[in-house]
Amino acid sequence: MPALIRCGHLLFPLGLAALVFATATPSYAEKGFGGSTDGETEQSAEVGDDGTVSATVGGVVFDRSKNGRGGSAGALRSSTSWSPPACWYAPKYTPEQLQKHLEPIWEAGSTGHEWDAAQRDRYVEGKPYKDFNKDKEGEGYFWDSFVDESFPPGWDSCEEQIFWVDQGDPPPAGIENAVTPEVLAELAYAEIRVPGTEVTLAPAGEAKVNLPTWAWLDGAEFRPVSVTASVPVISIEATATAVPVSLEIDPGTPDAETFPASGVCQINGGRIGEPYARGKADQDPPCGVRYLRSSGDGTFPLQATVTWQIEWTGTGGAGGDLDDGIFGATQDVVVQEIQAINR
Secondary structure, X not given: OOOEEEEOOEEEEOOHHXXXXXXXXXXXXXXXXXXXXXXXXXXXXXXXXXXXXXEEEOOEEEEOOOOXXXXXXXXXXXXXXXXXXXXXXXXXEOHHXXXXXXXXXXXXXXXXXXXXXXXXXXXXXXXXXXXXXXXXXXXXXXXXXXXXXXXXXXXXOOOOOOEEEEOOOOOOOOOOOEOOHHHHHHHHHHHOEEOOOOOEEEOOOOEXXXXXXXXXXXXXXXXXXXXXXXXXXXXXEEXXXXXXXXXXXXXXXXXXXXXXXXOEEEEEOOEEEOOOOOOOOOOOOOOEEEEOOOOOOOOEEEEEEEEEEEEEEEXXXXXXXXXXXXXXXXXXXXXXXXXXXXX
């Protein structure tokens, strides 16, 4: 067995640790997920008829069948400083799996006598677990930590040693981010993808100075989307649902007016804004912009940002609200002076 180094209570083969950090991608990964008979890494994915994927990653099953899709879909960003858990705890080992995981590490001697001895005391000698809790086989699981593989701030904050939870009991109080319905909802939040936010502008083509430009989003694309996260072995789950509520328009120049004046267009009847119709060129749109000067030989970067309210429901009637999420895009707008013909 290769030499190991420790990071907190995590173990990495020497020389591999740098590779793990260097090749991380923005997805959920495990510090060792035990779902197979020997406690080795198990990750799986099933593709549904609609092309969506339900994936078992980091001890949690994510059902994305009701998620947003399409090439322009993207992840929400919290409207505040809140962020989903960077690491969490979930069931990982049966007693036998934990024994098969730890004993080869101790035998290799790469982690140091003092640490190995403390581990044997904890999991074999009854301080607090006797012989890996084999007398409780089938009555619970050993839980361990998992980490968001993109290593956001706080990814290394889950430093609790592997601990036991009886089936049907909640995780010990005081262990932050041990999976509960609410923590699962927060993890589901991070998996939500929403449609892109390129708005339709009209009259089509170039915007005109001092004439209103109407803006709207297709109501068919901006329906609620959701992701469900679950841990089947302990029968808990939660669904986070994102509902679009408003569109904020930033014209990309201070020489412009927005409709409404706040620049925030509320959703109405499943649509944000109203399509332009012939004969409305001189009317103020419910959602739009009036440019007060030309963009010259360039363009103005109009930014459209949709706010999504996030609600969640979970096992046992749990539920509530999470921070609003926002997702936006920028599109270039050409603004020209109205040309008049003098006779």
